[in-house]
Amino acid sequence: MPDPNCWTTERVVLHVDMDAFFASVEELCDPALVGRPVMVCGNRDTRTVVAAANYQARKYGISAGTPLGIAKAKCPGGTFVEGDPEKYVYASLRMNDVCRQFSPVVERYSIDESFLDITGTAKFFGGPLETGRRLKQRIKNEFGLTVSVGIGPNKILAKTASKLEKPDGLAMLTEADIPRRFHPMPVSEMFGIGDRTAEKLEKLGVETIGELAAVPPEVLGRIFGVVGRLIHAAAPGRDASPIIAEAETPPPKSVGNSYTLLRDSNDEDHLLRVLLGLASKVGRRLREHGTRGRTVTLTIRFYDFTTIARAKSLPIHIDRDKQIYDAARAIFICQRSKSPKYQVPIRLLGVSVSGLADQQTGSQGSLLDRNYWSKYDGMIRAADHIRDRYGERATTWACLVRRAENPRILSRKMAGLNSETRRN
Amino acid sequence: MSETIDVISVFRKKTIKPVRFRYAGKTHKITKILYTWVTREGSFPVHHFSVETKDGNRFEISLNSYTMNWAFDSAEPNV
Numbered sequence A: 001m002p003d004p005n006c007w008t009t010e011r012v013v014l015h016v017d018m019d020a021f022f023a024s025v026e027e028l029c030d031p032a033l034v035g036r037p038v039m040v041c042g043n044r045d046t047r048t049v050v051a052a053a054n055y056q057a058r059k060y061g062i063s064a065g066t067p068l069g070i071a072k073a074k075c076p077g078g079t080f081v082e083g084d085p086e087k088y089v090y091a092s093l094r095m096n097d098v099c100r101q102f103s104p105v106v107e108r109y110s111i112d113e114s115f116l117d118i119t120g121t122a123k124f125f126g127g128p129l130e131t132g133r134r135l136k137q138r139i140k141n142e143f144g145l146t147v148s149v150g151i152g153p154n155k156i157l158a159k160t161a162s163k164l165e166k167p168d169g170l171a172m173l174t175e176a177d178i179p180r181r182f183h184p185m186p187v188s189e190m191f192g193i194g195d196r197t198a199e200k201l202e203k204l205g206v207e208t209i210g211e212l213a214a215v216p217p218e219v220l221g222r223i224f225g226v227v228g229r230l231i232h233a234a235a236p237g238r239d240a241s242p243i244i245a246e247a248e249t250p251p252p253k254s255v256g257n258s259y260t261l262l263r264d265s266n267d268e269d270h271l272l273r274v275l276l277g278l279a280s281k282v283g284r285r286l287r288e289h290g291t292r293g294r295t296v297t298l299t300i301r302f303y304d305f306t307t308i309a310r311a312k313s314l315p316i317h318i319d320r321d322k323q324i325y326d327a328a329r330a331i332f333i334c335q336r337s338k339s340p341k342y343q344v345p346i347r348l349l350g351v352s353v354s355g356l357a358d359q360q361t362g363s364q365g366s367l368l369d370r371n372y373w374s375k376y377d378g379m380i381r382a383a384d385h386i387r388d389r390y391g392e393r394a395t396t397w398a399c400l401v402r403r404a405e406n407p408r409i410l411s412r413k414m415a416g417l418n419s420e421t422r423r424n
Numbered sequence B: 001m002s003e004t005i006d007v008i009s010v011f012r013k014k015t016i017k018p019v020r021f022r023y024a025g026k027t028h029k030i031t032k033i034l035y036t037w038v039t040r041e042g043s044f045p046v047h048h049f050s051v052e053t054k055d056g057n058r059f060e061i062s063l064n065s066y067t068m069n070w071a072f073d074s075a076e077p078n079v
């Protein structure tokens, strides 16, 4: 382990953050939006939240996470655009291609943020600030998008710096700037501190990052647990965490999908079909990652937003749609029968699998049904091949295909699925 | 569902540039490609274009590289 203090001073980290990313991409697609308040949302009915707001919309007090109903009330003249994640993912990947021309060590931190370790490469571009300036220019020229760049000796200071002159900003924070520029900032500005943590800290009389750094770690630990120790370690502006390049990204800890129903529903047949669809997506992703898991978690959000999450641990590691579905269904049936308060309309369902192990180490168990499972696995393999080649929508379970056409036949298929479930 | 359309396009130096397309009984001349992005249908790229036409309208069209079909995806989807 290198000494964190001298190691950090030697590093040069660059943080790049797209300005109002989703909204900016939509403005590129439709120049008529430029200059107007634009809010990107999941869909235009009032069930979702704003995913991104451009700077004009932010003037009305709207930001990512504002419920759509409230956003419409605050800014009735605004334009609401139904977001298209594929557009943004593509722009994000292309942006990272540009970043990799400035350093081989690029960590895609989120869809609109990346960290670059430019310790070794900055000199080729005229130093850290000039590297930042050129990177901004390249992204602007190639995509017409503006980004804010922050440079620092570590991730915390780089990320803080990128916020200083947003939008279209370029700023640097060095170790020497810590007392004068970093410590006087409000705690809410610090990387890793959410609104709620900031609120709690302000109640304790801790308003600036410098004051936070002066709080003994035991006190923060007592109030915030593990997070407390983390924020205490970060407050002095020191941070030895490395930039993790794409290829080194650790395997996922869990794989999950959730779905907000178009309308709240209490129809068990329908809800189970949604569960099957979710289980299939999760199974597919587990197989893509080459992992299996042994804990299945079901999340249910009811019409009134109360949310429960219940997990079931299995004796074996699984990645088959059917096993995931069976476990999720068992939790679902058990919870629904437990209490009348759970027999109310449901808004969202989520399925996730954790406790992951490598496909080789994870066993799928049960020699008893070997014949059944070997046929099943053959079918899944074929379906996965078809989806690899022709897309995710190319194949699915029969009972998930257009139910409205013939409800009678499909409910029989659904019943068939249930009986299979019982047989195993 | 997207509708299949006829498009005149230029393939040059690994780039695709739609020039004009026929939709709803009318030929639309593309004056500006506003944004392009690529998605996948399985292992096949689908090239998407947000375009502006001579009469000032905006459309999204796409080329599926497997079927080699051009599709009309939307018109002024934000308005």
Ligand SMILES: [Mg+2]
Pocket: A017, A018, A019, A020, A021, A112
């Ligand atoms: Mg951003």
